[in-house]
Amino acid sequence: MNFQLDDLRLFCLAARKGSFAATAVELGASPAFVSKRIAILEKALGVSLFHRTPRRVTVTDDGERVYASAQEIFQGVEHMEETVAGGRLDPRGSLRVTTSFRLGRKHIAPALSLLAQRYPALDITLDVVDRRVDLISENIDLDVRVAEVSEPHLVAHRIAESTRILCAAPAYLAAHGEPTSIAELSQRDCLVLRDRNQPFGVWQLTGPDGIEKVKVTGRLSSNNAEIVRGWTSDGHGILLTTRWDVYEELLSGRLIPILPAYSQPADIWAASTVRLSHSAKVRVCVRFLQEQLAHGPYALKQ
Secondary structure, three states: OOOOHHHHHHHHHHHHHOOHHHHHHHHOOOHHHHHHHHHHHHHHHOOOOEEEOOOOEEEOHHHHHHHHHHHHHHHHHHHHHHHHOOOOOOOOEEEEEEEOHHHHHHHHHHHHHHHHHHOOOEEEEEEEOOOOOOOOOOOOOEEEEOOOOOOOOOEEEEEEOOEEEEEEOHHHHHHHOOOOOOHHHHHOEEEEEOOOOOOOOEEEEEEOOEEEEEEOEOOOEEOOHHHHHHHHHOOOOEEEEEHHHHHHHHHHOOOEEEOOOOEEEOOEEEEEOOOHHHOHHHHHHHHHHHHHHHHOOOOOOO
């Protein structure tokens, strides 16, 4: 087939954007150029890749199949380049990483800053989103999350160990007393975080008698960990959160751990579509994050 890999990359970008105009803006080209290159690719493949409307383009069934095949092609090209390079030490090219807001701001972003200094040939993009991402359709190299990787088609890499604990402000405990059991939490004001990887309003903790579940409610909830943590410090209720996220508050006494015999596993994992042996940039990033979150200046404080 007579087409260029650049046209295939352009098509994949347009498929993700759903707009020739948005694709043109990202490439620094004109919509007419994008439309022309897509038309050339369609002619070479003998299929229609998009349904076109004045405001939007959507991928056809043939386009979906071409997109899936293109991802395999790009992975193969990347693997070939690394093989030919003979395991060069310095990775290069674009690296797109996603993670949640709090973890990204406090730990992943500064760690990636150090990574960029060490490997100047890497072009790093970090997107912080409090939602589950699709690594394949969104062209993401690595998703760093506070949860195990459950998708069977992804490769899981453990980055750091962590746990979630229960805590509350001294003002709340003075007014309402400390709960004596997990079951009692269902009758308390709890601050619920709508986390992208956790069931909403259901807390599952491990204690002396094994795993216990409780359905919790409260007058305040948010999808932002910083907001919920602030409400907890204000005395609005009980919070289940990662220990590293409230380390400073615990140290200063602004928050107090409760029911200390109970906790929830909250290890940090990274998900990728390729194995570490197949991608130098993913391998270097994973190992660097493992090192930094354990012992670096932005390590998780437990």
